[in-house]
Amino acid sequence: xxxxxxxxxxxxxxxxxxxxxxxxxxxxxxxxxxxxxxxxxxxxxxxxxxxxxxxxxxxxxxxxxxxxxxxxxxxxxxxxxxxxxxxxxxxxxxxxxxxxxxxxxxxxxxxxxxxxxxxxxxxxxxxxxxxxxxxxxxxxxxxxxxxxxxxxxxxxxxxxxxxxxxxxxxxxxxxxxxxxxxxxxxxxxxxxxxxxxxxxxxxxxxxxxxxxxxxxxxxxxxxxxxxxxxxxxxxxxxxxxxxxxxxx
Amino acid sequence: xxxxxxxxxxxxxxxxxxxxxxxxxxxxxxxxxxxxxxxxxxxxxxxxxxxxxxxxxxxxxxxxxxxxxxx
Numbered sequence: 001x002x003x004x005x006x007x008x009x010x011x012x013x014x015x016x017x018x019x020x021x022x023x024x025x026x027x028x029x030x031x032x033x034x035x036x037x038x039x040x041x042x043x044x045x046x047x048x049x050x051x052x053x054x055x056x057x058x059x060x061x062x063x064x065x066x067x068x069x070x071x072x073x074x075x076x077x078x079x080x081x082x083x084x085x086x087x088x089x090x091x092x093x094x095x096x097x098x099x100x101x102x103x104x105x106x107x108x109x110x111x112x113x114x115x116x117x118x119x120x121x122x123x124x125x126x127x128x129x130x131x132x133x134x135x136x137x138x139x140x141x142x143x144x145x146x147x148x149x150x151x152x153x154x155x156x157x158x159x160x161x162x163x164x165x166x167x168x169x170x171x172x173x174x175x176x177x178x179x180x181x182x183x184x185x186x187x188x189x190x191x192x193x194x195x196x197x198x199x200x201x202x203x204x205x206x207x208x209x210x211x212x213x214x215x216x217x218x219x220x221x222x223x224x225x226x227x228x229x230x231x232x233x234x235x236x237x238x239x240x241x242x243x244x245x246x247x248x
Numbered sequence: 249x250x251x252x253x254x255x256x257x258x259x260x261x262x263x264x265x266x267x268x269x270x271x272x273x274x275x276x277x278x279x280x281x282x283x284x285x286x287x288x289x290x291x292x293x294x295x296x297x298x299x300x301x302x303x304x305x306x307x308x309x310x311x312x313x314x315x316x317x318x319x
Contacts, residue, residue, distance in 0.1 A: 075282070079278055079279075079282060080267070082278045082304065083267050083274055083275055083278050084266075084267075086271075086274045086277075086278070086304070086307070086308050086311070087269070087271055087274060089308060090271065090274070090308060090311050090312055090315065093308075093312050094312065094315055094316075099315065099316055099319060145266075199304060199308075203300055203301055203304060206282055206285070206300070207285070207296070207297070207300055210282065210285050210286050210289050211289045211290070211293070212285070212289065212293045212296050212297060212300070213293045214293075214297060215294075215297065220297070224301055227301050227305075228301065228304075228305070231301075231305040231308070231309075232308075235305075235308060235309045235312055238309070239312055239313075239316060242316060243316075
């Protein structure tokens with residue numbers, strides 16, 4: 001029991017950590033661009049308000065989700081995780097096989113700076129506040145949904161929230177230390193891992209909710225993740241082959 | 249009243265974009281897969297444990313292939 005619980009918790013921690021890190025690196029890029037061009041005060045105010053709003057969402061919806069019957073919750077949450085995870089995996093596969101441009105933090109930074117420098121700078125910089133708020137809030141929404149869905153279906157919302165909060169702080173700390181956007185983070189590999197973990201959890205919870213009895217209970221999760229990793233690499237290999245067949 | 253309407257519309261649009269967005273085939277595939285699993289669920293756990301991830305991978309492959317063909 002202890003072993004299976006720790007397997008489930010470990011997968012949950014890794015999934016939340018990676019999902020939060022990927023989204024927060026994207027948010028950090030925008031905040032650093034705003035801070036550099038428009039000043040840090042309004043940028044950081046935007047970050048603070050966005051983080052409070054995201055925390056409030058977890059605080060409101062987290063306890064509410066726990067009141068839903070567990071099997072119904074697992075089917076609904078599992079479906080959301082499946083769709084969400086498949087969307088992440090699809091993007092990561094298209095990027096890995098060269099059909100979609102890789103997410104370029106440097107380009108996003110340059111575009112944000114170019115946009116912000118076009119507009120004059122007033123005393124109270126609402127543009128910096130709004131840009132910073134939107135960046136953190138929109139990227140953070142995906143984290144909130146991951147925390148709520150994974151945390152609620154595993155009845156570990158508190159653990160999920162702590163992992164997400166810790167990761168936000170870690171990314172912020174690294175951002176402060178290097179004082180620039182984190183363009184060297186292997187974002188596509190992280191996205192692919194998150195996609196695999198979300199789809200694995202989605203499959204597991206949907207199955208449980210619909211009455212499938214997984215062999216080995218929670219220990220089936222790593223097996224599902226392995227299956228999806230292998231499957232993803234097969235799809236990438238096939239996509240790369242089809243790219244070679246297409247004349248340039 | 250107008251604010252409530254606007255909020256509800258924004259909430260609906262958020263979930264529509266989040267779950268359907270530019271990949272409606274993934275949304276439909278998940279609905280279809282889970283319908284199949286719920287129909288055949290009783291007494292077939294051992295088969296569905298393999299069929300469920302298999303169908304998910306097929307749907308994912310089909311969606312990637314669709315994206316490649318559209319380019």
